[in-house]
Amino acid sequence: MSNQLLKGKKGIIFGALNDMSIAWKVAEVAHAQGAEIVLTNAPIAMRMGEINNLSAAIGNAPVIPADATSVEDLENLFDKAIEHFGGKIDFVLHSIGMSPNVRKNRHYTDLKYEWYHQTLDVSAMSLHKTLHVAMEKDALNEWGSVVALTYIAAQRIFPDYNDMADAKSLLESITRSFGYHYGTAKKVRVNTISQSPTVTTAGSGVKGFDEFISFSEQMSPLGNADAESCANYCVAMFSDLTRYVTMQNLFHDGGFSNTGVTQSVIDKFGTEN
Numbered sequence: 268m269s270n271q272l273l274k275g276k277k278g279i280i281f282g283a284l285n286d287m288s289i290a291w292k293v294a295e296v297a298h299a300q301g302a303e304i305v306l307t308n309a310p311i312a313m314r315m316g317e318i319n320n321l322s323a324a325i326g327n328a329p330v331i332p333a334d335a336t337s338v339e340d341l342e343n344l345f346d347k348a349i350e351h352f353g354g355k356i357d358f359v360l361h362s363i364g365m366s367p368n369v370r371k372n373r374h375y376t377d378l379k380y381e382w383y384h385q386t387l388d389v390s391a392m393s394l395h396k397t398l399h400v401a402m403e404k405d406a407l408n409e410w411g412s413v414v415a416l417t418y419i420a421a422q423r424i425f426p427d428y429n430d431m432a433d434a435k436s437l438l439e440s441i442t443r444s445f446g447y448h449y450g451t452a453k454k455v456r457v458n459t460i461s462q463s464p465t466v467t468t469a470g471s472g473v474k475g476f477d478e479f480i481s482f483s484e485q486m487s488p489l490g491n492a493d494a495e496s497c498a499n500y501c502v503a504m505f506s507d508l509t510r511y512v513t514m515q516n517l518f519h520d521g522g523f524s525n526t527g528v529t530q531s532v533i534d535k536f537g538t539e540n
């Protein structure tokens with residue numbers, strides 16, 4: 268059901284790789300809620316061309332390649348998006364994550380530092396670069412909303428999440444710091460949404476992901492939140508109904524983050540008397 272919550276709003280969505288991507292669902296829901304969208308992803312991620320199917324499904328949204336670690340690419344993206352929209356932008360979704368150390372199974376205690384830099388650059392500093400370019404170009408409307416996706420490993424240890432945990436901590440810190448400056452200067456809000464484990468290309472790269480997703484399901488009173496529900500929450504954050512929410516890390520996890528243990532997990536440890 269569409270309430271046209273984003274009617275008249277224009278947004279850039281980073282990170283739709285295939286139809287499992289959280290960003291893909293966000294693009295679909297935002298479009299259904301009345302938004303106009305520009306899609307972007309790293310040039311290398313577009314080789315399969317799947318993003319063109321998404322573009323076609325949401326009113327031929329332009330697809331503008333940008334490596335989110337390149338300030339030059341981001342400048343080109345914002346220039347082209349403003350030109351396409353004929354004006355400023357109302358919302359941005361940062362849905363980007365990648366760790367070469369995770370991909371190549373390097374243990375956290377033995378990281379390859381060159382890759383560690385890449386993890387932090389792609390998964391966290393890219394948000395700073397995006398906000399910096401947007402601010403410098405005065406590309407976002409007042410009360411504009413920027414959302415980045417994160418995971419609770421920023422606050423607590425999940426051993427196999429590896430150096431992505433450090434990247435997410437940095438991402439959440441950038442959200443607070445830039446959120447302060449952008450809010451003060453232009454009333455732009457910046458938040459992270461901390462999502463349940465979700466079956467996607469990035470998600471399933473984490474070792475032991477299938478077992479972990481079941482554990483998380485059992486540890487969440489409402490169960491794991493799926494990608495489509497995450498998209499609904501992102502859209503709520505882009506809408507005018509959440510104008511005074513900024514600099515927050517918002518858990519979208521079925522209650523996982525506030526749960527110490529659940530009965531179903533305790534039952535697994537039951538001993539026979």
Ligand SMILES: NC(=O)c1ccc[n+]([C@@H]2O[C@H](COP(=O)([O-])OP(=O)(O)OC[C@H]3O[C@@H](n4cnc5c(N)ncnc54)[C@H](O)[C@@H]3O)[C@@H](O)[C@H]2O)c1
Nearest residue numbers: 282284288289309312335363364416464465467468469470
């Ligand atoms: N899947 C999960 O379990 C889960 C849970 C919590 C948070 N998240 C976060 O959600 C976000 C989206 O991930 P997803 O699960 O939809 O997986 P995904 O693999 O579909 O999306 C990750 C995206 O990052 C893009 N990307 C990588 N390097 C890039 C670069 N240099 N420039 C621009 N884009 C680049 C990829 O092309 C891809 O589209 C990530 O930030 C991820 O950490 C995922």
